[in-house]
Amino acid sequence: MIERLQTLRAFIRSGGHHKFRHTPEEFGLDRLAESFRAEAVPPVERSARMLRALLNAEMPLILEGEKIVATRTISRIPSIFTEEEWAEIRAHHTLHERGTVSNLSADYEGILRDGLGKRKAEVTARLEDPALSQEQRLFLSAAHESITAVQDFILKYRDCARNAGMDETAEVLSHIHSAGAKTLREALQLLRIVHFALWESDCYHNTLGRFDQYMYPYYRTDIAAGRLTKEQAFDLIEEFFLTCNKDSDLYVGMQQGDNGQSIVLAGRDPQGNYLFNEVSKMCLRASYELNLIDPKINLRCDALTPLDVFVEGAKLTKRGLGFPQYDNDDVVIPGLLKLGYKPEDAYNYVVAACWEFIIPGSGMEIPNIDALSFAGIVSEAVEDLGKFDNYDAFYSHIDLKIKAECDRITAAHDNLYIVPAPFLSMIMSGTIERAQDISLGGNTNNYGVHGTGLSTAADSLAVIKKYYFEEKSLSLEELMDAVHHNFKGHEALQERLRNEAPKMGLDDDGADAIGTALLDSFSTGLRGKRNERGGIWRAGTGTAMYYIFHAKDLPATPDGRSCGEVIPANFTPSMFLRQKGPVSVMRSFSKQHLEDAINGGPLTIELDESIFRSEETVEKLAMLIRSYIKRGGHQLQLNTLNKDTLLDAKVHPEEHRDLIVRVWGWSGYFVELDECYQDHIIERIKYKI
Numbered sequence: 001m002i003e004r005l006q007t008l009r010a011f012i013r014s015g016g017h018h019k020f021r022h023t024p025e026e027f028g029l030d031r032l033a034e035s036f037r038a039e040a041v042p043p044v045e046r047s048a049r050m051l052r053a054l055l056n057a058e059m060p061l062i063l064e065g066e067k068i069v070a071t072r073t074i075s076r077i078p079s080i081f082t083e084e085e086w087a088e089i090r091a092h093h094t095l096h097e098r099g100t101v102s103n104l105s106a107d108y109e110g111i112l113r114d115g116l117g118k119r120k121a122e123v124t125a126r127l128e129d130p131a132l133s134q135e136q137r138l139f140l141s142a143a144h145e146s147i148t149a150v151q152d153f154i155l156k157y158r159d160c161a162r163n164a165g166m167d168e169t170a171e172v173l174s175h176i177h178s179a180g181a182k183t184l185r186e187a188l189q190l191l192r193i194v195h196f197a198l199w200e201s202d203c204y205h206n207t208l209g210r211f212d213q214y215m216y217p218y219y220r221t222d223i224a225a226g227r228l229t230k231e232q233a234f235d236l237i238e239e240f241f242l243t244c245n246k247d248s249d250l251y252v253g254m255q256q257g258d259n260g261q262s263i264v265l266a267g268r269d270p271q272g273n274y275l276f277n278e279v280s281k282m283c284l285r286a287s288y289e290l291n292l293i294d295p296k297i298n299l300r301c302d303a304l305t306p307l308d309v310f311v312e313g314a315k316l317t318k319r320g321l322g323f324p325q326y327d328n329d330d331v332v333i334p335g336l337l338k339l340g341y342k343p344e345d346a347y348n349y350v351v352a353a354c355w356e357f358i359i360p361g362s363g364m365e366i367p368n369i370d371a372l373s374f375a376g377i378v379s380e381a382v383e384d385l386g387k388f389d390n391y392d393a394f395y396s397h398i399d400l401k402i403k404a405e406c407d408r409i410t411a412a413h414d415n416l417y418i419v420p421a422p423f424l425s426m427i428m429s430g431t432i433e434r435a436q437d438i439s440l441g442g443n444t445n446n447y448g449v450h451g452t453g454l455s456t457a458a459d460s461l462a463v464i465k466k467y468y469f470e471e472k473s474l475s476l477e478e479l480m481d482a483v484h485h486n487f488k489g490h491e492a493l494q495e496r497l498r499n500e501a502p503k504m505g506l507d508d509d510g511a512d513a514i515g516t517a518l519l520d521s522f523s524t525g526l527r528g529k530r531n532e533r534g535g536i537w538r539a540g541t542g543t544a545m546y547y548i549f550h551a552k553d554l555p556a557t558p559d560g561r562s563c564g565e566v567i568p569a570n571f572t573p574s575m576f577l578r579q580k581g582p583v584s585v586m587r588s589f590s591k592q593h594l595e596d597a598i599n600g601g602p603l604t605i606e607l608d609e610s611i612f613r614s615e616e617t618v619e620k621l622a623m624l625i626r627s628y629i630k631r632g633g634h635q636l637q638l639n640t641l642n643k644d645t646l647l648d649a650k651v652h653p654e655e656h657r658d659l660i661v662r663v664w665g666w667s668g669y670f671v672e673l674d675e676c677y678q679d680h681i682i683e684r685i686k687y688k689i
Contacts, residue, residue, distance in 0.1 A: 001289045002235055004065040005242065009290060011063060012246050013658070020061050021075045027057045029074070033082045044420035044437055046080035048142035051201045051423060052149040058200075060160035062169070068189050068239050069157055069169060070196045072247040077202045080419065093417035096366055100419045101439055102205040103260065103352040103368065106427035107361025109214035111194055112187050117178030119426050120147045126432050136435035139422060143432075146423035150197045151177050184218040184233055188240045194427065199251060201423045205260025205353040208244075208295055209360040212265045212279040219279050230278070237279065238286040244294040253353065254545045255677060257293050257668020260353030266309070267300035268329045270347050274302075276309055284312045288319055293660055293667045298351045299324040303630045310622035317621060318612045320640045322662025325355060325602055326625060331634040332357055335598030339536060345444070354665020355542050355600040355635055356448050361429050364442030365535070367599055368450065370409045371546040372539075374518055375453025375567055377401045378460050379557055382483065386476050391469040395461070399521045406525030406537075409449055414532050445535035448599035451522055452543040452550045453567040455504040455574050458515035459559035462502040465514070483556045486563045497560030498576050505573030507584040509591075516592045523596040541571035541594070541634075542601025544664055548676055566680055569664045570604045571635075575683055582607075582624060590631040602635035603628070604662070606684040609642045637662055643685045646670060650678060 001009070011017070024030050032053060036046045054074055061071040081089065089095070096102075111119065123144045127137065158173035172189050181187035191208075198206040215237070222228040228236075244261050251259035265283055266276040287297055299313050313324045336346035336357065345359045352358045356367030381398050388394040418439040425431040425438040467474035474493075482490035502511040519541065526537040543550075547569045556563045559574060568575055573585055582605050589603045611617050621638075628636055639662040649656035653671035661670045661681050670678060 001238065005235065005238055008063060008065045008239070009242055009292075012242065013292075017061065017063060017071055017246065020059065020071075020073050022057075022059075022073055023075050024054075024057075024078045027074075029053055029057060030078050032078065033080055033085070036080060037082050037085060042138050043080065044139050044142045044422055047201065047420045048145040048149070048422050050078070050080050051146050051197070054200050055149050055153040055197070058153065058156075060157045062157070062160060062164060062166065066239070067169060067185065067236065068192050068243055069161065069173075070192050070243070072196070072199075072250055074200075075250060077200065079202075089417055093415050094413055095417060096369055096413070098204070099417065101203045101421040101424055103207070103356070103358065103366065104203070104364065104424065104428070104438070105207040105209040105350045105352070105358055105360035106194070106198065106424060107429055108191060108194070108209055108427070110361060110429070111427045112181045112190055112214060115176065115178055115180035115190075116147050116151055118180070120144060120151075122432050123147070123426070126435060132435055139420070139425070139437050140432075140435055142420070142422040143426050146201070147426060150193065150423065153197070154193055181218060183227060184215065184222045185236055187215060187218040188236055192240065192243055198424055199247070201421060202419065203421050203424050204251065205253065207260050207350065207352055207358075208263045209350045210265075210267070210348070211263040211295075212277060212283055213275060216277050216279045234282045234285065237282050238290065241283075241286045241290055241292070241295060245292045248294050255663065255668060255674060256672040257663065258353070258666050259294065261294040262296040262298055262351055262353060262666075264298045264300060264327070264350040265324070266305075268302055268333070268347070270343060274305060276305075281312065284316060284324070287321060287323070288316055291319060291321070291658070291660070293321075293669065296666055297324040298327055300327050300329055301629055302329040305626070305629070307622055307626060310625050311619055314618045314621040314625065317607070317638045317640055318618055320609065321660055322637065322639050322667035325351070325665070326629065326636040327351060327357075328629050328632070328634050330629070331594050331632060332598060335595035335634075338595060339538065339598065341444070351600070354544060355602050355637075356540065357598060357600050359444060361427070362442060363444040363446065364428075364438050364533075365444060365446045365448070367446075367448035367538070367540075368544055369413055369447045371450035371452055371544065371550070372402070372405050372409065372522060373452050373546070373550040373554075374402075374457035374522075375460070375554055375557060376550060377405060378457040379555055382460070382464070382480075382558060385464065385468070385479075391465045394464070394469075395517065398461070398518075402518070402521040403525035406449075406522070406529070410526070410529050410531070410537055413447065416532065441533045445531065445533035446538055447531050447535060448538045448540055449526065450540050450542050450544055450546055450599070450601065451519070451597070452546045453554075454515055454518060454541065455572065456557055456559055456561060456567045457518055458504050458511055459501065459574055460557045461514045462508075462511040463497055463558045465510070466502060479558060483558060486556045487560070494560045494562075497558065499578055501559065503559075503574060503577050505577045505579055505585045505588045507580070507587040512588045512591045515588075519592050519597045523593070538599035539597045540599025540601045541597050542599065542665060543570050547664070548680070566683065569680065569684075571601045572604045586624070586628040586631065586633060590628060590633040594632065594634040598634070600635060602637040602665070603633055604637050604639065606639045606641055606681075608685055609640050612640070637665075639681070639684070641681065641685050643682060646678070646682050650675075
């Protein structure tokens with residue numbers, strides 16, 4: 001890393017720029033919602049006017065040594081609605097999370113190519129249509145105002161750069177005010193401004209999509225023209241990565257670090273080409289050198305991906321970043337096609353904030369709208385166990401319960417309301433033609449549902465099948481008394497169930513087949529259902545934060561888990577599995593019909609950092625990752641941890657402020673996490689190579 005960027009990195013990590021921040025109250029921005037209400041301003045117009053007010057209030061701030069500029073100085077984005085208005089909205093609608101647009105990947109390729117000026121001209125031309133409704137005119141006018149506000153923000157930074165004698169920066173900003181990018185630096189600067197404005201417009205979890213693919217043409221042109229050397233291009237990419245960390249503490253999801261700043265690298269195209277290029281390599285190198293939580297990297301791969309690509313990914317795992325996350329095109333693309341996605345969309349997939357598969361620039365998908373608790377359903381069904389004479393009949397009861405829960409979930413999200421997002425709409429395909437805000441729907445409008453506690457549920461059913469129905473060594477009375485009394489007085493039974501019974505993760509075909517059946521019931525329960533926007537429902541193997549929520553009130557379970565004990569995150573074995581190593585886990589978790597549960601959700605494996613005592617281990621890990629992909633695993637994330645370090649970080653957080661961990665689908669600083677997440681991560685350290 002060059003000295004300029006080392007200095008900039010140190011300044012950003014120390015929070016030196018935070019002293020320039022102001023609250024919205026200092027500018028009266030918190031009172032705008034009241035004035036909007038008094039004037040009866042339509043919501044889409046409110047969004048545009050709020051964005052304008054925020055960008056006007058932003059103070060241009062160029063840090064020493066920066067070439068890619070734009071730094072948040074407003075600490076919070078006020079709502080466009082008053083609390084009373086929100087209460088009225090909730091009385092008549094359902095909301096997803098905060099009620100604003102999230103988890104989308106914009107058409108960055110298109111906006112970098114065309115520029116803001118061309119997009120605004122398209123809006124102006126569309127407004128000439130006399131057949132437009134009043135609602136359509138309101139949207140297009142708000143979109144026009146949003147683009148103009150962003151352009152004015154660019155000019156403000158241009159003038160600041162010019163006054164500071166930064167002529168090259170001023171020239172770059174002048175060009176991207178209206179035109180599309182012509183150079184790598186212009187592309188990175190325009191992307192920074194657009195991404196900045198998306199957050200400022202109260203959209204969140206704004207992913208960065210296929211960064212290496214849409215940046216590569218600018219890199220290639222600059223190198224061919226002799227405008228940049230490869231090292232100069234790398235420095236610009238590394239600086240862009242650094243900019244993603246300037247304001248990330250303001251981009252908070254469920255926890256600090258859960259901000260959706262993910263990028264996707266490589267992938268196979270329809271012609272069979274593997275799209276790993278020089279920019280892809282630079283992204284991996286930049287992440288390694290910077291050692292920061294953003295942007296999170298997803299690496300698309302398949303059975304034919306060269307081993308050296310996996311080696312580069314394994315180096316980041318050794319570094320302890322918790323990424324890249326691996327996404328298997330051999331499973332994901334057929335799975336999306338099976339669900340009805342167009343081939344051009346399926347081959348172009350990216351990943352949302354965590355792991356969910358979405359279509360960049362096109363889909364208004366909500367891939368994390370709810371979650372189904374496998375463990376909760378099985379726990380509830382166990383109360384009816386005495387009614388059944390054989391396992392198949394009992395599993396049919398489970399199957400009906402899963403499908404009933406799918407029915408409940410799909411019925412619970414009708415009449416959805418999402419706050420308009422006119423600026424984001426301008427970077428999504430079809431919105432100008434339809435003259436409709438993206439919050440009302442996109443080219444695809446699919447919903448995704450997570451599934452939690454799969455291994456807990458499968459292991460519990462494996463106990464019932466083997467010991468209760470087949471061997472008859474466990475009576476109904478003993479089992480029910482044990483789970484009802486949290487195994488008090490049944491300690492020997494609990495030990496047997498935890499350590500001798502079949503488990504997912506041990507390459508046990510019986511237990512793994514039960515996991516397969518549960519996932520099949522889930523995906524079948526959602527198959528064919530349509531949401532109110534005409535989209536489909538997708539089952540997934542991820543858990544998001546629900547692995548914490550669903551464990552809270554879960555009673556003791558037949559697998560030997562005690563009441564209150566945690567359940568695993570994502571597509572992962574039981575927390576108390578006496579494992580045989582990662583190979584058996586990978587075998588167990590690649591047998592399922594993962595192309596049918598394609599909302600995403602990775603196999604998550606924690607590695608003790610002691611395994612990296614030799615350089616050979618990096619290549620061994622790369623080979624292990626490749627073997628999982630070849631076996632048909634759909635997603636994989638790896639976490640390198642040291643239990644003693646984590647325990648010390650809880651006691652002395654000030655000494656471990658840069659300690660990075662993978663939480664559920666994102667990486668964050670360990671000391672900034674809530675204790676429940678810290679403790680869960682500590683419990684997950686199991687595997688050695």
